[in-house]
Amino acid sequence: MTTPSHFPSRRGRVVVIVALLVYAVLLAWVILWKLETPWIGDAAGLARPIKLVPFVPSGDAGASMPAEMLINLVLFVPLGLFIGALAPTWTWWRAGVGALGVSLALEIVQHLISTGSFDTTDLTVNTAGALLGWAIFVAVRRTAGERTPTIMTRVCVSVSALALVAVVAFVASPLNYGPQRDVVVERPSSAVMPG
Secondary structure (H helix, E strand, O other): OOOOOOOOHHHHHHHHHHHHOOOHHHHHHHHHOOOOOOOOOOOOOOOOOEEEOOOEEEEOOOOOHHHHHHHHHHHHHHHHHHHHHHOOOOHHHHHHHHHHHHHHHHHHHHHOOOOOEHHHHHHHHHHHHHHHHHHHHHHHHHHHHHHHHHHHHEEEEEEHHHHHHHHHHHOOOOOOOOOOOOOOOOOOOOOOOOO
């Protein structure tokens, strides 16, 4: 069995970090603004519900759509590949905690700027996607041995290049996610204030 201590060369590491930065910017743009012009919603800073129960409707929040969950899963697979390429000695749980941290940061930001709401389904699915990417890295490491850093550098650059091409094609096309909107929950105003 090959040891997991094979790091990319210094040049390879720089290339992977640049590819990671490209991926990270694109991921943030997709998650926070759905590839639209960045904006901050009118409800930013206002108290809004947080969905704490994943996969099911809770409070004012409905259950996540299967297509949305699949998209989130796929969007975070590259994160696991990058974690494997840059931190090949990490265990699965450490990779999972790192991915959870990235997902948590994005959920908090989209909630604070009112371009989305905080949803634990997204945290779970995003982390699972990254762990799937990390598992792919482990499979590559087991089969490629000493060639793992070279292969993973190529994979990471390819993933970022494909993501960039896909984003440019999407932005240039007539497709879109739908109109941007503030995520505000309407509350009934029939409550009587104590006098």
